[in-house]
């Protein structure tokens with residue numbers, strides 16, 4: 001029987017829950033070639049949502065084409081240009097010769113070589129003259145617009161992990177180049193997404209920054225319990241099993257509505273259910289996921305400084321008065337000046353999130369693991 005829950009890849013078709021409003025908004029943006037900025041922590045569903053909105057848009061807008069680019073691991077401008085060029089060329093055609101023709105025509109003086117690596121997958125490598133690319137980056141930055149015009153199409157370029165551009169050398173002038181070229185496009189639009197809210201809001205919401213006002217900003221939320229419950233019940237029923245409302249709610253509560261974790265916990269619970277899923281099964285599934293992730297969580301913790309770990313302990317204990325002398329002393333947090341630094345570092349490491357002054361863990365299972373397995377041995381020490 002096909003397992004009815006997915007994670008580790010975008011949720012599509014029957015695996016996709018809710019998001020009606022966001023879909024509507026993004027589909028409108030795609031159709032009108034407006035730029036979109038999609039921001040949420042990891043695993044909340046940006047890629048799934050972009051793919052879903054793309055899928056819906058092309059049903060009625062037959063001239064829309066989508067290009068998906070991931071900046072995961074991209075560290076500099078040169079890698080950016082190469083990746084973007086390659087992904088754009090990939091959508092031109094399934095025929096390698098056609099791709100080669102377009103590359104030669106539009107990449108002009110920066111084009112060096114394109115080589116077919118695999119016939120069956122049409123995988124190719126692209127070699128650009130980097131010296132020339134640095135002199136004429138608009139050859140790449142205009143590529144989507146040029147391909148769109150050449151093929152009489154409209155192109156949406158969806159770029160994920162966009163926060164990585166903030167680490168490029170001379171990122172401000174790079175951002176200026178992006179803005180000045182991309183905003184002139186009439187046949188291409190951009191959907192830029194990323195997980196680091198801190199960096200992305202600086203890029204798009206700070207007036208002095210080049211990309212300020214570049215697009216419609218969507219801060220994606222988690223999926224609400226009332227949307228999850230019918231989704232989970234439906235996925236169980238469709239595969240010949242069942243789960244009642246309370247148990248479905250327990251899955252969502254334990255996973256704190258985090259889309260990826262709801263799917264992981266639902267899958268593990270489904271696998272353990274001979275026919276009917278119940279709270280006992282969900283509890284066992286939850287424990288086993290915590291243990292499976294133990295090594296990963298240990299590694300994450302090992303990369304934190306002592307004070308950052310102490311801060312997390314204070315957070316788990318329910319403290320919110322981090323600047324009080326008592327808390328600073330009890331959790332060995334140093335001076336209150338330290339707290340700002342610790343919070344900033346933990347936000348940058350994508351461990352915590354701060355919204356309207358409220359601090360929360362991004363990973364509900366990491367929080368549970370710390371509380372249950374990591375801090376347990378410190379409890380006495382701290383409560384002394």
Ligand SMILES: Nc1ncnc2c1ncn2[C@@H]1O[C@H](COP(=O)(O)OP(=O)(O)OP(=O)(O)O)[C@@H](O)[C@H]1O
Pocket residue numbers: 006007008009010011015016017018019040041042043044045046047048049160194195259260261263264
């Ligand atoms: N709308 C949805 N309905 C059901 N499950 C979802 C939905 N969105 C996301 N998920 C679950 O969350 C997982 C992660 O989703 P996705 O890859 O879209 O997140 P992301 O925000 O792009 O993450 P990252 O920042 O790591 O790229 C999916 O594999 C799926 O399990």
Ligand SMILES: [Mg+2]
Pocket residue numbers: 046047048160
């Ligand atoms: Mg993604």
